[in-house]
Amino acid sequence: MTDHFEEVFEQYRKQIERENSVDSSDIDFSQEHIVAVRKNDSGDLIAFKTSSGRELDYIQALNEAKQGSLAHVDVFHKYGRDILRSEPDGIKENNLNQLPLF
Numbered sequence: 001m002t003d004h005f006e007e008v009f010e011q012y013r014k015q016i017e018r019e020n021s022v023d024s025s026d027i028d029f030s031q032e033h034i035v036a037v038r039k040n041d042s043g044d045l046i047a048f049k050t051s052s053g054r055e056l057d058y059i060q061a062l063n064e065a066k067q068g069s070l071a072h073v074d075v076f077h078k079y080g081r082d083i084l085r086s087e088p089d090g091i092k093e094n095n096l097n098q099l100p101l102f
Contacts, residue, residue: 031070031071032050033050033051033071033072034050034061034072034073035049035099035100036049037099037100038102045058045084045096047061048096049102050070058084062082066082072089073085073096084096
C-alpha cells in the first residue's frame with residue numbers, strides 16, 4: 001500500500017513541476033507588467049515601474065493588481081495585510097525582488 005501512495009505523490013509532484021516550469025518565451029507581455037522596483041533603506045519594495053513607464057507606489061500597484069490591470073503579479077493576505085508578489089512561475093529572474101532598480 002505504501003508504494004501506491006508514494007507513486008501517486010510522485011506523479012503529482014511531476015505534474016506540478018511541469019505546470020510550474022514556464023519558458024520565459026511563453027509569457028505574454030502584451031499586458032502591462034512590472035519591469036523595475038524601488039526599495040527603501042531596509043530593502044522593502046516601495047514603488048514599481050511598469051512596462052509603459054508608469055511609476056506606481058505600493059498602494060497603487062496593489063490596487064491595480066487586485067483589479068487585474070497588472071500582469072504576472074498576485075496579491076495575497078499575510079501578516080494581517082495585503083502583499084504584492086510575482087506569480088509563482090518557477091522563473092527566479094522575474095521575481096519582484098530580482099528586478100532592476102529605478
